[in-house]
Amino acid sequence: MTDKIGIHWFRLDLRLNDNPAIENLSKDVDSILPIYIYDESQFMGQASKCWLENSLQSLNTKLNNLNSQLYIFRGNPKKIINKIIQNKKITHFYWNRLYDKDSINRDKDLKSFLLQNSISCQSFNGYLLTEPWNIQNKSGNFFKVFTPFWKTNYELLKNTKLDLSANKKYNFYNQNINFNLNFQELNLNTPKKIWMKKILSYWKVGEDEAKNKLKNFIKFKLKNYSSGRDRPDTELTSRLSPHLHFGEISPKRIFSEVIKSNINEDNKRKYLSEIGWRDFSYNLLYNYPKMTKEPIQTKFNKFPWLRDNKSLKSWKLGKTGIPIIDAGMKELYETGWMHNRVRMIAGSFLTKNLLIHWKEGEKWFFDCLVDADIGSNTAGWQWIAGSGADASPYFRIFNPILQGKKFDPNGEYVRKFIPSLKKIPDKFVHSPWEMSSQEQEKYNFFIGKDYLLPILDLSETRKRALAAFKSISE
DNA sequence: TGAAATGTTGGGGCG
DNA sequence: ACGCCCCAACATTTC
Numbered sequence: 001m002t003d004k005i006g007i008h009w010f011r012l013d014l015r016l017n018d019n020p021a022i023e024n025l026s027k028d029v030d031s032i033l034p035i036y037i038y039d040e041s042q043f044m045g046q047a048s049k050c051w052l053e054n055s056l057q058s059l060n061t062k063l064n065n066l067n068s069q070l071y072i073f074r075g076n077p078k079k080i081i082n083k084i085i086q087n088k089k090i091t092h093f094y095w096n097r098l099y100d101k102d103s104i105n106r107d108k109d110l111k112s113f114l115l116q117n118s119i120s121c122q123s124f125n126g127y128l129l130t131e132p133w134n135i136q137n138k139s140g141n142f143f144k145v146f147t148p149f150w151k152t153n154y155e156l157l158k159n160t161k162l163d164l165s166a167n168k169k170y171n172f173y174n175q176n177i178n179f180n181l182n183f184q185e186l187n188l189n190t191p192k193k194i195w196m197k198k199i200l201s202y203w204k205v206g207e208d209e210a211k212n213k214l215k216n217f218i219k220f221k222l223k224n225y226s227s228g229r230d231r232p233d234t235e236l237t238s239r240l241s242p243h244l245h246f247g248e249i250s251p252k253r254i255f256s257e258v259i260k261s262n263i264n265e266d267n268k269r270k271y272l273s274e275i276g277w278r279d280f281s282y283n284l285l286y287n288y289p290k291m292t293k294e295p296i297q298t299k300f301n302k303f304p305w306l307r308d309n310k311s312l313k314s315w316k317l318g319k320t321g322i323p324i325i326d327a328g329m330k331e332l333y334e335t336g337w338m339h340n341r342v343r344m345i346a347g348s349f350l351t352k353n354l355l356i357h358w359k360e361g362e363k364w365f366f367d368c369l370v371d372a373d374i375g376s377n378t379a380g381w382q383w384i385a386g387s388g389a390d391a392s393p394y395f396r397i398f399n400p401i402l403q404g405k406k407f408d409p410n411g412e413y414v415r416k417f418i419p420s421l422k423k424i425p426d427k428f429v430h431s432p433w434e435m436s437s438q439e440q441e442k443y444n445f446f447i448g449k450d451y452l453l454p455i456l457d458l459s460e461t462r463k464r465a466l467a468a469f470k471s472i473s474e
Numbered sequence: 475t476g477a478a479a480t481g482t483t484g485g486g487g488c489g
Numbered sequence: 490a491c492g493c494c495c496c497a498a499c500a501t502t503t504c
Contacts, residue, residue: 230475344475383475395504396476403476462477466504 003030005173006092007084010036010070011103013096013126013247014055015207016062016170020124021094023165028120029092033173034063035084038074038186042102045367047336048245049188050196051205055246057183058206068172071180078110083179085117093119096126096247099282100374101289129157129251129279132286142287145390149283150276158259162252199336203242203370210243214254218261226270232328232339233412238271239337241371244278251275281379284389292378293359295387299472303387305357312356314455315349316364318417321454323430324404325349327417334417336370341407347384348398353461355468358385386469394469397462404430420450 006029008022016022025032036056044052060070073080084090093114098107107123114121125131130153136142143149217238221228228236243249254275258268288296295301314320318329328342338346343365350361358381365381366372382388386396408414411429415421421429423445428435433447433454440446447453 341475348476392475393504397504399477459478470504 004091005031005033005089007033009095014059015248018164018250018253020126021096025094026170031171031173035071037077037080045372047199047368047370048372051242051370053188054205066172068174073180093121095123097123099286128282132283146280149280150273162256202335207248210249213240222263222267225267230341230407232342233408245371245373278376281375284379285375296382296389297387300387303472304468306355311354312360321452322400323414324400327414330417332368345398345400345403351385352397352465401431
């Protein structure tokens with residue numbers, strides 16, 4: 001029994017397929033010990049915790065079927081890893097890389113610690129299409145604008161053979177370790193159990209479901225993606241974002257399946273560019289590690305944000321009196337997800353009409369979204385606030401009524417989350433306050449009773465935002 | 475991955 | 490028949 005044992009440390013790569021660390025480990029050792037460490041000191045939103053718990057269970061079931069299990073621990077990774085490697089048969093320790101500053105520092109430290117202990121330690125790319133240090137413009141700098149970034153990245157990928165591992169049966173470890181936790185002991189500290197249960201009722205979690213969603217997306221939705229992706233009243237997005245976040249599916253798998261599919265080029269390109277935005281966000285995060293806390297454009301340090309807790313609360317609860325905003329915020333709270341178009345409208349409303357700091361929105365989204373992701377979420381918020389690298393220009397202020405009419409023309413989306421709007425005709429569904437008192441009488445729908453009066457004047461706050469942005473431009 | 479303000483054009487009503 | 494005005498409809502500019 002001198003078999004070599006290698007540890008695979010799962011983080012945001014909760015899958016067995018297309019997992020480069022596992023694939024490489026399987027070549028270098030006889031048996032793979034799969035571990036997960038829950039580190040409470042690492043901030044995680046409520047919705048994410050819930051998804052995580054379910055995703056770990058799903059992964060554990062898959063490992064059970066391979067006569068093994070997921071070995072779960074809780075606490076400081078270095079201390080736990082130090083304890084695990086007391087088993088002298090452990091010769092290798094692999095993982096897939098992460099790209100935020102805290103993870104990078106932690107992993108660097110661990111790598112040298114493991115090497116000191118004569119354990120072979122390697123890391124791999126299991127999370128991105130192209131890692132930030134492998135993509136540069138002609139002058140050798142990182143890209144700050146999406147379009148040229150994606151053009152370069154796309155060409156790079158199109159000409160590379162993506163080595164996706166086939167559905168392999170790896171040899172996983174199955175001996176007892178006496179200090180790992182079972183799932184009852186894991187308890188991820190989610191006090192709002194009922195809320196979480198509700199959110200999860202809208203989702204299936206895990207690697208198999210991710211594959212399934214991709215397959216059905218390509219089969220039924222991709223051909224209408226280009227125009228459909230902007231319509232929250234349809235179901236034409238892939239909804240793969242939470243699966244991607246937890247690494248239940250790899251972006252390379254998505255890229256390769258979409259390219260292979262027999263769908264017209266325009267729709268494919270449009271969808272893949274959304275996967276490209278994810279890589280771009282990580283490219284920014286890696287090169288501007290401070291972007292999670294500070295504006296990328298430094299002039300935004302002196303932006304006159306307002307502190308307005310009352311309005312912030314109205315926004316969070318979907319009580320602004322603007323149907324498309326309220327529907328979006330309710331979709332978020334109810335299902336843990338919000339349609340991308342509506343995320344932009346709601347983000348513009350918070351940062352431009354309310355002049356509330358994008359970090360407040362970012363925090364709320366991070367807590368409520370099942371796809372909460374440090375790269376995409378902060379990049380998205382900086383983009384909409386105007387402080388991002390190639391952000392939406394400051395004067396680009398969405399008018400939520402026009403956006404509603406354009407992208408939810410029959411009001412199906414807003415009525416889904418604000419049922420009282422079912423009583424009134426399409427004409428008023430995005431601006432019910434425009435109904436005369438006779439019309440309110442006629443439809444038995446009264447502003448103030450069946451729906452709120454808007455908390456602000458759109459035209460006035462638009463002008464106020466333009467003035468505020470003007471004050472920081474040189 | 476905007477919206478509003480302003481400018482231009484052209485058809486139709488009308489004297 | 491013609492010029493004038495009005496005002497959609499569309500285009501361009503500005504924020």
